[in-house]
Amino acid sequence: MAAWSAKKVGGCNRCGRCCRGCPAFDAKGMRCRIYAHRPEICKAFPPVPRDIVGVESCGYKFETEVRTGSQDT
Numbered sequence: 001m002a003a004w005s006a007k008k009v010g011g012c013n014r015c016g017r018c019c020r021g022c023p024a025f026d027a028k029g030m031r032c033r034i035y036a037h038r039p040e041i042c043k044a045f046p047p048v049p050r051d052i053v054g055v056e057s058c059g060y061k062f063e064t065e066v067r068t069g070s071q072d073t
């Protein structure tokens with residue numbers, strides 16, 4: 001997991017996708033009601049690429065995905 005965190009780029013654009021279903025998520029205001037005290041897993045999200053597979057709205061990417069399609073070999 002530590003290796004992946006070094007390859008994570010971008011930032012949270014507050015799309016709220018990863019918070020859906022959480023009782024602390026205010027869907028109307030699109031915010032976390034306990035943001036200052038949110039769990040470590042929330043701070044680390046997404047820890048690995050599979051967590052955002054298919055989540056087009058997420059502002060994070062992993063470097064290996066960014067390079068996909070490049071001419072580097």
Ligand code: SF4
Binds near residue numbers: 024025031033034042
């Ligand atoms: S606690 Fe975590 S999952 Fe729940 S709304 Fe806050 S940041 Fe999102």
Ligand code: SF4
Binds near residue numbers: 017018045046
């Ligand atoms: S899916 Fe990504 S951009 Fe959207 S709220 Fe979660 S971490 Fe932020």
